Amino acid sequence: MSSSQQFLGATSALALGLALTHRIPNHPLSLDLSTYAPSWLPQAILDRLQNLDLEKLVAIASVGGALTALVLYLRRRARFPPLVPYENAAYGSTREYSERPKEFLDAAFDKYGPVFRANILGRDQVILDHDYAHLLFSMLGKGLDHEQGVIDLQYFDVIIKLGSQHHLHDSGKMILKYLNPALPSYDAYGPTVQLVYQRVFKEALENVSSSKGLDVTDPFELCKKSLADAMASVIVGVELANDPDIAWVFINVSEVVAEVGGLGGHGSVWETLLPFYGRLHAYWVMNYKQVMKPYKTVLRAKLGAEINRRLQLRKSVDEEQWKEIRPHDVLQGLLEEHNFGSGAVDVKGFMNKIENILLFVIFASIHGTAVALSWVLYLVASDADYQKQIYEDLAGLVNGTDDASALTPSVLKNAKYLDSFTRETLRWRPDCLSPTPRKAMKDITLPNGFIIPKGMLGFDDAKEFRPWRHVDKPASTSVNVSNAFLPFGVGKTACPGRFLATYEIKLFIALLVARYEMSLPNGMKIDHPGFTFQAPPSGTITFKERLPKDILL
Numbered sequence: 166m167s168s169s170q171q172f173l174g175a176t177s178a179l180a181l182g183l184a185l186t187h188r189i190p191n192h193p194l195s196l197d198l199s200t201y202a203p204s205w206l207p208q209a210i211l212d213r214l215q216n217l218d219l220e221k222l223v224a225i226a227s228v229g230g231a232l233t234a235l236v237l238y239l240r241r242r243a244r245f246p247p248l249v250p251y252e253n254a255a256y257g258s259t260r261e262y263s264e265r266p267k268e269f270l271d272a273a274f275d276k277y278g279p280v281f282r283a284n285i286l287g288r289d290q291v292i293l294d295h296d297y298a299h300l301l302f303s304m305l306g307k308g309l310d311h312e313q314g315v316i317d318l319q320y321f322d323v324i325i326k327l328g329s330q331h332h333l334h335d336s337g338k339m340i341l342k343y344l345n346p347a348l349p350s351y352d353a354y355g356p357t358v359q360l361v362y363q364r365v366f367k368e369a370l371e372n373v374s375s376s377k378g379l380d381v382t383d384p385f386e387l388c389k390k391s392l393a394d395a396m397a398s399v400i401v402g403v404e405l406a407n408d409p410d411i412a413w414v415f416i417n418v419s420e421v422v423a424e425v426g427g428l429g430g431h432g433s434v435w436e437t438l439l440p441f442y443g444r445l446h447a448y449w450v451m452n453y454k455q456v457m458k459p460y461k462t463v464l465r466a467k468l469g470a471e472i473n474r475r476l477q478l479r480k481s482v483d484e485e486q487w488k489e490i491r492p493h494d495v496l497q498g499l500l501e502e503h504n505f506g507s508g509a510v511d512v513k514g515f516m517n518k519i520e521n522i523l524l525f526v527i528f529a530s531i532h533g534t535a536v537a538l539s540w541v542l543y544l545v546a547s548d549a550d551y552q553k554q555i556y557e558d559l560a561g562l563v564n565g566t567d568d569a570s571a572l573t574p575s576v577l578k579n580a581k582y583l584d585s586f587t588r589e590t591l592r593w594r595p596d597c598l599s600p601t602p603r604k605a606m607k608d609i610t611l612p613n614g615f616i617i618p619k620g621m622l623g624f625d626d627a628k629e630f631r632p633w634r635h636v637d638k639p640a641s642t643s644v645n646v647s648n649a650f651l652p653f654g655v656g657k658t659a660c661p662g663r664f665l666a667t668y669e670i671k672l673f674i675a676l677l678v679a680r681y682e683m684s685l686p687n688g689m690k691i692d693h694p695g696f697t698f699q700a701p702p703s704g705t706i707t708f709k710e711r712l713p714k715d716i717l718l
């Protein structure tokens with residue numbers, strides 16, 4: 166504090182104290198303020214201040230107090246990162262950002278440096294370049310709350326409350342238990358996912374040949390369908406995954422939640438004017454309209470029938486035969502925790518317990534992974550050299566075999582170029598701000614003196630895309646979370662599905678690159694910048710089959 170601020174503060178505090186203890190007596194008061202007075206203050210003014218009557222003193226103190234507060238406020242504000250100017254007070258920079266996110270961010274970084282504020286979605290938000298975000302999250306991370314950031318921006322608390330309880334961590338525990346790469350059974354999911362992909366590719370790319378390319382106009386649908394079917398096979402089993410009603414649940418649940426949480430409402434006039442509008446909307450959709458109800462009804466009916474089928478089947482075979490035919494899926498693991506062995510599963514009680522957990526896992530596993538996968542796919546398709554490098558990487562691993570089930574999770578771990586590409590895409594996706602905002606729970610002072618004010622959200626922006634930057638860096642694989650790599654979060658709540666997610670992404674790309682050459686005849690388009698849940702790119706991808714001698718799998 167400067168000496169003038171100290172003087173103002175001392176005068177105010179003294180006057181207020183006196184006013185309270187003397188209850189404002191009606192006679193002049195003599196004070197000695199000379200020790201506090203700055204040297205530049207004229208003696209005449211000091212004399213008058215020292216012989217004030219109390220009423221005047223209280224008046225001066227009030228003005229002094231108000232001025233001190235104003236000075237402190239202005240000084241604190243002056244240390245906020247610079248704000249990108251905007252013309253429309255209602256929209257701030259929301260429109261400008263949503264129309265051309267990359268240009269908007271690039272121009273702001275050029276002009277203001279690594280940290281600035283922009284008024285987006287009705288509030289000032291701090292945006293950091295990647296290096297600065299890394300520094301901030303790792304060195305000054307205390308007081309930055311990821312969960313609170315996500316709740317504020319994505320209404321996660323409303324969305325994941327699919328029933329009467331939150332199921333985030335229960336779902337996490339379930340994934341870590343049944344889809345844990347440390348378990349020997351994990352590799353068993355490889356062939357399951359591969360069979361699904363091959364079936365979906367066969368349907369979608371049936372008419373492709375080396376002479377005649379095939380244009381796929383909506384590759385995101387291909388990504389989503391592949392992942393929804395793969396997750397259904399892994400979670401409820403290959404047989405049930407073929408049921409069209411179950412396929413409908415898997416593909417739509419994630420869509421609905423993503424809509425509610427971001428893609429649909431964000432950027433609307435309402436949300437910009439009323440930042441809490443999104444939350445109200447989420448309450449309306451989830452709790453009043455109960456959009457999850459039809460999915461729950463189908464899930465209950467179909468899973469109920471499947472559980473009874475498995476119980477009957479188990480009764481009809483002996484121990485040895487059961488070992489042969491026991492389904493390798495998450496459902497079976499869960500059933501075995503709930504009396505499957507004794508043949509006395511209480512189906513209704515079981516469904517009550519697991520229904521919401523399953524719905525959350527379906528959401529968590531499909532939409533985000535499909536968007537991430539479509540980014541990887543478009544970026545791979547954007548450059549023949551990327552495909553060449555990944556193809557050579559795979560050729561070394563496949564080693565002459567043409568058996569597609571060769572690419573188990575443990576084999577694909579060694580596809581280092583593909584892994585680096587996946588990590589870099591997740592790190593970089595350029596269309597929008599990081600999906601892991603942080604909320605400042607207290608003022609945070611940056612090394613350059615700027616303050617990130619309490620209550621504000623912070624994002625990071627990643628600069629250059631360099632797909633091989635993580636090659637031969639064992640601590641920087643696609644699943645190593647850290648403050649420098651936030652797409653899967655960090656710490657004890659880091660995404661437990663990231664092992665499966667990156668496997669699914671890499672396998673999808675590997676199977677395509679092994680057989681096809683891809684190109685983007687019209688480039689790629691970013692239709693909607695992700696304010697929170699990220700949006701996929703769009704645009705046609707042309708597939709051409711490699712010459713038979715070059716097809717790897």
Ligand code: HEM
Nearest residue numbers: 334336337529530533534537652653654655658660662666
């Ligand atoms: C590329 C795809 C994916 C991305 C980018 C992603 C990202 C995330 C992020 C950012 C979180 C929050 C982390 C935090 O709070 O710090 C999270 C949590 C979670 N994810 Fe993922 N995820 C993906 C795929 C998956 C898959 C495939 C599954 C399931 C198999 C899954 C299941 C979960 C669960 C259950 C949680 C909650 C964990 C807890 O709070 O205990 N995710 N994910």
